[in-house]
Amino acid sequence: MKRVNSALEQIDRYRWRLPREYRQDMRVPGIIYASREMLPHITEENVLGQVANVACLPGIIRASMAMPDVHWGYGFPIGGVAATDLEGGVVSPGGVGFDINCGVRLLRTRLDSTALDGKLEKLVRALWDCIPSGLGTTGIIRLGKRDMEGVLTGGACWAVEQGYGRYDDLLYTEENGQVAGADPDAVGLHARERGSLQLGTLGSGNHFVEIGVVDEIYEPEAARVMGIEKTGQVLVWIHTGSRGLGHQVADDYIKVMLEAMPRYGISVPDRQLACAPVSSKEGNSYLGAMRSAANYAWANRQIITHHARQAFASVINACENSIGLDLVYDVSHNIAKIESHSLEGKARSLCVHRKGATRAFPPGHAQLPELYSAIGQPVLVPGDMGRYSYILTGTQTAMEETFGSTCHGAGRMKSRKEAKRIIDGREFVKELAGRGIVVQAGSLSGIAEEASLAYKDITSVIDVVTGAGLSKPVARTRPVGVIKG
């Protein structure tokens, strides 16, 4: 294994370059956003090798990038950003991830944490009862063919039309919860079958619904614009994606692309980077299917939002209006988007792969809701369930350097297997309870995999993206109640 210090060139305190000499077929360098303390972890995990492999993709522009929460993933690292040219460049399912449009949604209540006194356990239980979770879990919704078309093309908009939530929610969802260019016909029968019973369910792994309390406010004006008024205010985080449907779409198209690559004369250093030209039949079909899965995920978070509101209403004795639960924002961190970016002073359309990386558009960007035009896009970065979650905003620096992208979470430090070996789920739940954090989870081994010890400290990740100027902290919350698969 190459030594990190000989492989990486330090650019400044938070930026490291992996030069093209690292691997002979790299088309661009790698850029890693990290503190010096994070580097040993990045080499141990062989993230550098993955960053270098991504840098070999046809049509990759500027650099293969890694955010400070980077860790090993399927083909591409999780925490990776790669933009490709629409002409001659490729799109790769591995650059999006299996959980297409995994993302985070944040709701604000008008409640102070004292409103939860004596009710927290009951509230967590109500959320647990309203929101099915766990591996392979099905919900109460049965999607027939017609409804499935509605979900795949309409996303959260379909869900609101069906009575799940409020039209206002759509205003504060990326793409209004309904990305254009979805092609339901590109979603296979098997993917549809897997998705037909899972809408409105949380899933497992790191997916959760969390009740958080505002703990610090760093930018009062931006916070106020987001409806975050003071410490002690109760917020609700929702983290989930496209469940089995998105997984199956990824699976299906990896196979399609493996088969198509030789026909386009494409070779990649790792089969897991299977890809096809963005403009090819296969590339187009994948993007159409991926957008359909993305819409499914937005519908999923929308329905879970509706059920979370019902859970709050059933426990908190207040009218809907005084509970609030308005949407602050909903943003994806596993998706490929065709976006316009400035390259050497010229606007270019690029296919931006964000895999475990959050869009972080700056103030004034045309794709932001009017409300956020002055402050920039809300960036939602949950930490592990024992520490903090951060609300930030996008910046011009991110737009210029990382195609408008930043980190997405704390970043896994220990593999799921290793975490299960060294962490006792029951002990961790007890420890959290001692700190006033109520957790309801389907499995204790699942809890062990998601324990704080398995992750980096989110604050160290936030320090890097802040220091590098990729985003700006607005506020943070501490968890008080969590449901997990």
Place this chain on the structure above:
DNA sequence: ATGTTC
């Protein structure tokens, strides 16, 4: 992440 190796 995932009906955790169709």
